[in-house]
Amino acid sequence: MNLLNIISKIEELDVEAADKYSFYSRRNLIKFGQKALTAAAVPTLFAATANQAFAQAGPSQAAVDVLNFALTLEYLEDEYYRLALNTANLIPAADRTVIAQISKHEVAHVVLLRGALGAAAVAKPTFKFGDSFSTYQKFLGLAQALEDTGVRAYKGQAGSLINDKSILQVALQIHSVEARHAAQIRRMNGAKGWIGTAGNAPAAVYAGEEATMQATIDLVALTGKSAAAVAEAFDEPLTKAQVLAIAGTYIA
Amino acid sequence: MNNPEKQPGLTTLPGGLEPVAVGRRLFLRYSGAFVAGSALLAACKNEENPITVSPSPTMVDLGSGDIGILNYAYALEQLEAAFYTQVMTTPYGGMSDAERTILTDIRDHEIIHREFFKAAIPAANRIADLTPNFSAINFADRTSVLNTAKTFEDLGVSAYNGAGNLLKDVNLLLLAGKIVSVEARHAAVIRDLLNPKSADFAGDDVVTPANGLDVVRKPVQVLPAAQPFVRNTISGANLPTV
Structure with a gap:
């Protein structure tokens, strides 16, 4: 199913405002919490963050759209790492701590966003990861693409949240x-931790990352540093459409 | 001139600048190896002379x-x-x-x-x-x-x-x-x-x-x-x- 369809279906949802903005509720958390998350494990800090973010008059429609877009990406990442951790002989013992830590955060992001959106939350799509779990190298390759895409996706939506200050802050904290x-994944995959000008594949994930101009300033000319160093120093955004085109590959 | 002691929590700068919200102790502690602090203190002792020293170059207001x-x-x-x-x-x-x-x-x-x-x-x-x-x-x-x-x-x-x-x-x-x-x-x-x-x-x-x-x-x-x-x-x- 196409991701754009999912997003547009959410937008068509005609829910009662009270339900739509029920935000964080303990019941939602328990219902959608995965793994070891239980009501007892949900600290008040989380509650405070979510409630604070969605207090006042409630988020704008633009913010709801961004949050559901983000939730879809988090579903994708969450499922990817969970399946990988449950695949025998895929992740070397020495690397499991790292992968488990990432997985823990993706679970938490799904819970946070679902709790925030309440009844307006998009349903989890069915994902397909092809042969990505056939070798560890393939697993790391797609993990890198998903993480770098995720960074670019959140960055690209920040501007849409400029009038929803609390949500913007939370989005930046996920970003x-x-x-x-x-x-971390890039380095385990044999790459540098930052995105330069070489080896940026697949092309759709890294389109535009080679930029060396920022706010009309030519930073190579200004600093005398290499184009690679300048490109590394600034991460670039992706539009929602670019991200959905990438993520759609993994939606069944 | 203003006596900094009468404005707890604020340090008044010479030259009619706005007070900056740093504690006086902190200000003195970080004021360029006491140079600016000494100048201010010296200035405070002399009621006759108008303050002519420019703001310390070590102060930075963002x-x-x-x-x-x-x-x-x-x-x-x-x-x-x-x-x-x-x-x-x-x-x-x-x-x-x-x-x-x-x-x-x-x-x-x-x-x-x-x-x-x-x-x-x-x-x-x-x-x-x-x-x-x-x-x-x-x-x-x-x-x-x-x-x-x-x-x-x-x-x-x-x-x-x-x-x-x-x-x-x-x-x-x-x-x-x-x-x-x-x-x-x-x-x-x-x-x-x-x-x-x-x-x-x-x-x-x-x-x-x-x-x-x-x-x-x-x-x-x-x-x-x-x-x-x-x-x-x-x-x-x-x-x-x-």
Whole structure:
């Protein structure tokens, strides 16, 4: 199923405002919590964050759209790591701590976003990962693509949240976690932790990352540093359409 | 002239400038090796002479609005760039080739960030070049260097995360977003150098396990953490808070 269809279906949902903005509820958390997440494990900090983010008059429609877009990506990442951790002989013992830590965060992001969206939350799509779990190298390759795409996706939506200040902050706090994940996965995959000008494949995931101009300033000319260093120093955004084209490959 | 003692919590500057919201003790402590402090105290003793000394060049007011936030980022980037420049000028013993490559890359990224802000902020509104104070760092010691790097990178990530919703201009928000994820990449790599293949690259000390959110700090929290590494007194008193 095409991701764009899912998103547009959410937008067509005619839900009662009260339900739509029921936000975080303990019942939602228990219902959708995975793995070891239980009501007792949900600290008040989480509750405070979610409630704070969606207090006042409720999020704008633009913010709801962004959150559902984000939720779809988090579903994708969450499922990817969970399946990988449950695949025998895929992840070397020495790397399991790292993968489990990433998986833990993706679970938490799904719970956070679902709790925030309440009844407006998009349903989890059915994913297909092809032969990505056939070798560890293939697993790392797609993990890198998903993490770098995730960083670019959140970055591309920040501007849409500029009038939803609390949600913007939460989105930025997820964004930097995805970047931490990306750097770690990239290095385990034999790449540098940052995105330069070489070896950026698949092309759709890295389109535009080679940029060396920022705010009309030519940073190679200004600093005398290499184009690779300049490209590494700034991560670039992707539009929602670009991200959905990438993610759609993995939607059954 | 005004007696600073009558204005607890504020330090009045000569030349009719607005008071800056730094504690008097803190101001004196960081006022350029007591030079400015001595000048102020001397001036206070002489009721007859009008104050003619210009504001101490060591005082830095980040300013207000979006420009203030840009100066805030510029200050942090100056600090990081100076740190990694020193790291690679006097590399610690036993620095591996892989570490040398990583730390050189990060140095270059931070210099590029610094130069970007320097070029992007109008000269009339831009803060001065800061003088770092790295006296607490042992650049000959790997652990001291990498732990300081970790502190700076995590602080930078949290600072940008907290500054995003203080910006009014959507284009500046995007630019901040382009930089913060690179700082987060730095943080993860430095953390992995300190504790390889552990969960520390995105450890529970910075990413809250229950919600998967990275640390966020507002300027009022970041500046006191950065101040010990800078000889200039930095004031964020006029920065936006919402």
